[in-house]
């Protein structure tokens with residue numbers, strides 16, 4: 626089961642590095658780094674090109690902290706994206722957003738980056754992960770406590786998402802304590818894709834492209850710029866019905882694996898001796914990792 630769930634930006638290596646090669650940014654901003662799997666790749670590129678990498682992550686992996694202490698090119702901010710963007714701004718022409726996947730966070734990340742870029746005359750590239758199912762039209766919260774109450778949807782840590790269902794279900798794809806899902810899908814100010822739509826309405830000079838695989842990779846660029854032409858060219862081979870069918874099939878198969886795993890765990894728990902201390906239910910996340 627190890628590594629069964631594709632979920633890291635590293636699955637988009639060919640696409641993201643093709644864009645970086647064309648853009649040749651002086652600075653790259655990465656929001657959300659988790660294990661640092663993709664940060665490590667970005668760091669190697671920055672070493673080769675002389676660019677700087679700025680990573681914002683509330684719980685950085687220990688090796689990233691060590692690296693930041695010795696590297697002149699790698700800047701690590703331990704914290705959340707919105708205070709960072711409000712305080713420091715954004716001097717990077719290439720931004721990867723993969724932090725807290727909810728409308729409030731992503732909408733304001735985009736707005737703050739736009740404001741910083743407008744002040745500096747930057748017309749760069751913003752990539753966003755999780756623009757597809759399940760986060761497209763449903764908020765996820767790593768820390769509901771940091772979201773203003775008026776922007777926070779009713780949510781659950783226990784229940785999971787499944788395809789074609791507005792409500793959460795017992796089982797399904799779930800965060801098992803790591804993050805919560807909004808209880809309902811769709812409607813205003815709900816989900817990452819909705820945040821992008823709302824940003825584009827406020828700033829119509831920006832355009833949106835997407836690759837509908839591995840939970841969706843979106844790109845936001847200024848219309849008519851080289852950055853937009855690069856995205857058009859690099860995304861074109863991946864923007865088709867076959868990719869969408871494969872993603873749908875991948876999700877259906879993964880949800881089936883979770884369902885079977887849950888049934889197996891429930892069966893094991895029924896037969897376990899009363900004093901068996903082993904965990905009865907393996908989590909969906911453990912199935913994936």
Ligand SMILES: C[S@@+](CC[C@H](N)C(=O)[O-])C[C@H]1O[C@@H](n2cnc3c(N)ncnc32)[C@H](O)[C@@H]1O
Pocket residue numbers: 632633634635656657658659660661662663681682683684704705706707723724725730767
């Ligand atoms: C999906 S993981 C990132 C995966 C990583 N980009 C990759 O592709 O391997 C999301 C990460 O965002 C972090 N995070 C959550 N809220 C955040 C925020 N407001 N700002 C920055 N990072 C955040 C989480 O701690 C988590 O490590």
